[in-house]
Amino acid sequence: MxxxxxxxxxxxxxxxxxxxxxxxxxxxxxxxxxxxxxxxxxxxxxxxxxxxxxxxxxxxxxxxxxxxxxxxxxxxxxxxxxxxxxxxxxxxxxxxxxxxxxxxxxxxxxxxxxxxxxxxxxxxxxxxxxxxxxxxxxxxxxxxxxxxxxxxxxxxxxxxxxxxxxxxxxxGRSAKALAKHPKVLSIAEFWDLAGKRRLPVSSRVAVIGGGETAGSALDELVRHGMLSISVISPMATLYTRGESYFENSLFSDAVKWTALSMAERRDVIRRTDRGVFSVRVQESLLGDNRVHHMQGRVVRLVDQGEGVALTLRNELRPDQVHAFDLVIDATGxxxxxxxxxxxxxxxxxxxxxxxxxxxxxxxxxxxxxxxxxxxxxxxxxxxxxxxxxxxxxxxxxxxxxxxxxxxxxxMTATPGRRPSEVAPARMAPGG
Ligand SMILES: Cc1cc2nc3c(=O)[nH]c(=O)nc-3n(C[C@H](O)[C@H](O)[C@H](O)COP(=O)(O)OP(=O)(O)OC[C@H]3O[C@@H](n4cnc5c(N)ncnc54)[C@H](O)[C@@H]3O)c2cc1C
The missing domain is CATH 3.50.50.60 (FAD/NAD(P)-binding domain)
Structure with missing residues (x-):
């Protein structure tokens, strides 16, 4: 076997x-x-x-x-x-x-x-x-x-x-962060501090990322007393996963997938998966006027007073610099x-x-x-x-x-074939 x-x-x-x-x-x-x-x-x-x-x-x-x-x-x-x-x-x-x-x-x-x-x-x-x-x-x-x-x-x-x-x-690992800096948290550091109720008191927070990792972090941040929460992602806005039958069925049933062109496949993934928040996360963010989206890729990070300044790059616009007291790298x-x-x-x-x-x-x-x-x-x-x-x-x-x-x-040459002998499986500790 x-x-x-x-x-x-x-x-x-x-x-x-x-x-x-x-x-x-x-x-x-x-x-x-x-x-x-x-x-x-x-x-x-x-x-x-x-x-x-x-x-x-x-x-x-x-x-x-x-x-x-x-x-x-x-x-x-x-x-x-x-x-x-x-x-x-x-x-x-x-x-x-x-x-x-x-x-x-x-x-x-x-x-x-x-x-x-x-x-x-x-x-x-x-x-x-x-x-x-x-x-x-x-x-x-x-x-x-x-x-x-x-x-x-x-x-x-x-x-x-x-x-x-x-x-x-x-x-992979959740301990990586954009930069080694006391005001820049990896997602692992973020959850560790959030769990201990020791997230630094900050008025302007940036969350970098637009997927599930960022979504969960935002869901948590809105429960804290931040004055503004900026979500930074390269997309034009924060998209919601539609979760209609038509979208979901492409995820449940892979049969139709290979009939699509590469451009169509990329389009589906872009609209429904990458950089898209679930309906539930969007609902908790919609009603909170502290949450904003900033478009761009972070290309530079420098100290600024007690916090950091991030440079955001967009193809058709000049770079923009924004200052934050706390940055969470939730790029996933x-x-x-x-x-x-x-x-x-x-x-x-x-x-x-x-x-x-x-x-x-x-x-x-x-x-x-x-x-x-x-x-x-x-x-x-x-x-x-x-x-x-x-x-x-x-x-x-x-x-x-x-x-x-x-x-x-x-891994099975002839599905349905009966095995000659099967070794018993065992359960190890930890589960
Ligand atoms: C916050 C968050 C929420 C999500 N919510 C959803 C959701 O609702 N629906 C959905 O479809 N997807 C969701 N996702 C995506 C999710 O990651 C995947 O759907 C799914 O968990 C991946 O399953 P997995 O078995 O690949 O890995 P995981 O569940 O991530 O398991 C990987 C395991 O590998 C272990 N490991 C890592 N490195 C090593 C190593 N070197 N040696 C041995 N073990 C190691 C880890 O300890 C871990 O237990 C979410 C992701 C995140 C981050």
């Missing part, structure tokens, strides 16, 4: 591990899934992950859970059974198990707080006996027949894991964060596969139907970079069931 190692125990890892568990339970073949996690299952949805304080709410519906859209196309004759079996790990099953289903319905199906979403993921991990290695992946080497993943535990003890295939998840994750872990051989292999220097555009263009980089002998699944080539739902929570089908099917 082949081993798929997943870096990060977030929703994508749980989606793949749960589907593999279900396939095995139905007597179908599936790889062994080993998940390596630096903190805890669902770590990035907890305050310790540095992306949230855990109190803010999911932007999407929790029913877009690890099995959504429950429309498996994995193995003819088995799909119905797979879909039914996956519902055992759905958001609603989690609520039923905890006796809160009726209350959730009666309260109008509210989006859960991030820490509750982490609890849901931890519950799935327990239910499926997730094979979890607690440790931070510090190196990835190309081996003769796969990848060699090195993880370091909390005591600094390294473990090496052989992987036939590898899947990278998550946005780094899509290529995992490349720092790759040794020289692994990077060379990847460069050969994508045909040149490792840029986001080049890797995005190389993502195949199975969400792996095409042209690599050993699978490297990069769902976070699959939006443009395969569908805008793959980097987020919009079609985790479809994501797991695509990844697992490509």
């Amino acid at each position: 082949e081993t798929l190692v997943v870096v990060g125990a977030g929703p994508k890892a749980l989606a793949v591990a749960a589907k593999a568990h279900v396939l095995r339970a139905l007597g179908l073949s599936a790889p062994r899934v080993v998940v390596v996690e630096a903190q805890a299952v669902g770590g990035n949805w907890l305050p310790s992950g540095g992306w949230t304080d855990g109190q803010h709410r999911l932007g999407t519906s929790p029913e877009k859970d690890i099995g959504f859209p429950y429309r498996s196309t994995w193995a003819r004759g088995h799909n119905r059974a797979i879909n039914q079996a996956m519902t055992a790990y759905s958001w609603t099953s989690f609520l039923v198990e905890h006796g809160t289903y009726a209350e959730w319905i009666d309260r109008g199906r509210p989006s859960p707080q991030h820490h509750v979403w982490a609890k849901y993921l931890q519950w799935v991990a327990r239910e499926i006996d997730l094979e979890l290695v607690l440790g931070t992946v510090s190196a990835i080497a190309a081996a003769a027949d796969g990848w060699l993943v090195t993880a370091v535990d909390a005591d600094g003890v390294p473990t090496q894991i052989d992987a036939d295939a590898l899947m990278m998840t998550g946005p 994750g780094q899509p290529l964060w995992f490349l720092d872990l790759f040794d020289a051989n692994a990077s060379d292999l990847l460069e050969l596969a994508v045909g040149g220097e490792l840029t986001t555009a080049r890797i995005e263009a190389s993502i195949d139907y199975d969400l792996a980089v095409s042209g690599l002998d050993t699978k490297l699944f990069l769902p976070n970079l699959a939006a443009l080539a395969q569908g805008p739902g793959f980097p987020n929570l919009s079609c985790l069931g479809e994501l797991s089908d695509r990844v697992l099917r490509s």
Whole structure:
């Protein structure tokens, strides 16, 4: 049986591990899934992950859970059974198990707080006996027949894991900031201070970024006594994700995606995903006259009195300089964060596969139907970079069931074949 190692125990890892568990339970073949996690299952949805304080709410519906859209196309004759079996790990099953289903319905199906979403993921991990290695992946080497993943535990003890295939998840580190300056906070520092109720008292605050990371930070900032809050992004304004059926269906159903031209795909992503706030975040900002949008890219930061001055650049206008008491870098994750872990051989292999220097555009263009980089002998699944080539739902929570089908099917030569022997999975601590 082949081993798929997943870096990060977030929703994508749980989606793949749960589907593999279900396939095995139905007597179908599936790889062994080993998940390596630096903190805890669902770590990035907890305050310790540095992306949230855990109190803010999911932007999407929790029913877009690890099995959504429950429309498996994995193995003819088995799909119905797979879909039914996956519902055992759905958001609603989690609520039923905890006796809160009726209350959730009666309260109008509210989006859960991030820490509750982490609890849901931890519950799935327990239910499926997730094979979890607690440790931070510090190196990835190309081996003769796969990848060699090195993880370091909390005591600094390294473990090496052989992987036939590898899947990278998550946005990378949240500790980076535009500049090292006491008045410029990374998103990790922001949540740390907000959680301790120690955000510096400031009259003019700037939040750089227009996506989910900035949205959650703004949702928090409006609860504090700032006099003005400026949201800086290169877009002409702050867009709201429409969340109509027509937009959402492109995220849930990737089938239509490849029929669109590249220009159409970029247009959909620009209008619905990048630099777009959820309806809920927009609603909380609309009524607050302290919140303004400033268009531009920050190209310079200098000290100014007690605060900092930011230079904003727009193509058709002269640069503008604005002063702030506090700046929060909420520009979000780094899509290529995992490349720092790759040794020289692994990077060379990847460069050969994508045909040149490792840029986001080049890797995005190389993502195949199975969400792996095409042209690599050993699978490297990069769902976070699959939006443009395969569908805008793959980097987020919009079609985790479809994501797991695509990844697992490509690791199984003949879907539906019965495995000769299946090793029992085990649950490790932390989840
Ligand atoms: C504040 C915020 C709110 C969001 N809300 C939504 C939403 O409502 N709907 C939506 O669709 N998307 C939302 N997103 C986007 C979200 O990031 C993705 O949808 C989704 O969480 C990504 O899942 P994942 O499994 O890739 O990674 P994550 O859930 O981010 O998990 C990655 C895991 O990797 C671990 N990790 C990191 N580095 C290492 C390492 N070196 N070794 C081992 N483990 C490591 C982390 O501890 C973490 O647990 C939001 C993002 C943010 C920042």
